[in-house]
Amino acid sequence: RNGIDFAVADLGLAEFGRKEIRLAEHEMPGLMALRREYAEARPLHGARVAGSLHMTVQTAVLIETLVALGADVRWVSCNIFSTQDHAAAAIVVGPHGTPEEPRGVPVFAWKGETLEEYWWCTEQLFKFTDEAGNVVGPNMILDDGGDATLLVHKGVEFEKTGVVPTVDDEDLTVSDEYRIILDTLRRSLAEDGKRWTTVASDIRGVTEETTTGVHRLYQLAEQGLLLFPAINVNDSVTKSKFDNKYGIRHSLVDGLNRATDVLIGGKVAVVCGFGDVGKGSAEALAGQGARVIVTEVDPICALQALLEGFQVARLEDVVGQADIIITTTGNKDIVSAELMSRTKHQAIIGNVGHFDNEIDIAGLARFPGIRRINIKPQVDEWVFPDGHSIIVLSEGRLLNLGNATGHPSFVMSNSFSNQVIAQIELFTKHEEYNKDVYRLPKILDEKVAKIHVEALGGELTKLTKDQAEYIGVDVEGPFKPEHYRY
């Protein structure tokens, strides 16, 4: 309808979504400041931004900021459970449209997608139309976890040989999801053997939201396979030291409460990983009165956990004591089916790492005699033959977004201010960048922080020139050397 294409759950939810977007704007001072700063210049005019990032109310404010700066946008969620349908509807309808005449942004996302639907949605990202009505690709990617970037890179790889590899149906090491990706690319190769090569040639760069997606980018860069420049937004200090830590401190408990309403106080909670996300998770659970045990591979993070007063142990040694197990590692194969078979009755197992490979759901489903009882959407009870059961949240996917609404607006304002700055940087100065992974300069990190300090009523102290010289910095910053760890 009205020329824009979309696939969302229910445009009738748009009015509700619009109300929550309006309230969220007040809580996202960084994005609103960037709209004011760039309203005239519209630096993203000509940008065609393909966004793969949880379609939430907070992301809706990000999308409308990109549009306010001149961008043409298409959007999907980066997770099958994280879409907030009322936010998706409001973005499609737009601030001036109606459900009958939507005039917003093409969105392909709904809460509860199948994996096949998820990858169909992701494919739609790459189908912009130019003024003449021709299908053209994006010239920017905004990614969270790297699935959009992966599709382009795998597509180009297979177009080089003209072959998409086949995988043995019995090969358990190949995930169902990867089989779907291969099928998607097999179909597109048959339709047009140069499609993804053409798409990649137009892309000026990608800006990546999260730890896991950043790992993938560094791996591609190290292998010399990165097809376009990338900005690592995750490692802006005002992203990872805020969103990853204080965002999860808010949304983990929100997810646990909405999913199970189990009292956390007095229980034993095992937090796997003590990075930024693990730190926020442990603090939140301890704040609710849980006795927190941390597992870690990194002695520095383990020492931090010990000095915060947490026990540090191996999961296999404490799994029998745990009432709640939360994975935050960004790694894979953390909680095996065998370990889950040894938990207390009705122990809660959940993940807040980006992908669903931290908890072995596939192995759990193959456990002899296992029974799955769906309690409600994104809450499953798995009953072992011995009669004890576990409660698994969001099928091992991000429970803060699957069982709740993710991080709150104020903390996402910090993250998304970095996203917008990074999009402007790569779109307008892409010739200055090689096919490598970059971070934003500290002075921009401090700019984002300053907006949010002032929004919370914080009063910054001014350095005198003498003091600035004494510590070897400029009065206006940056205030720390590159190697400083916050």
Ligand SMILES: Nc1ncnc2c1ncn2[C@@H]1O[C@H](CO)C(=O)[C@H]1O
């Ligand atoms: N409410 C939210 N809206 C959009 N993205 C979010 C939200 N909460 C958390 N995230 C992001 O989700 C990724 C992990 O996929 C993060 O690193 C966070 O920045």
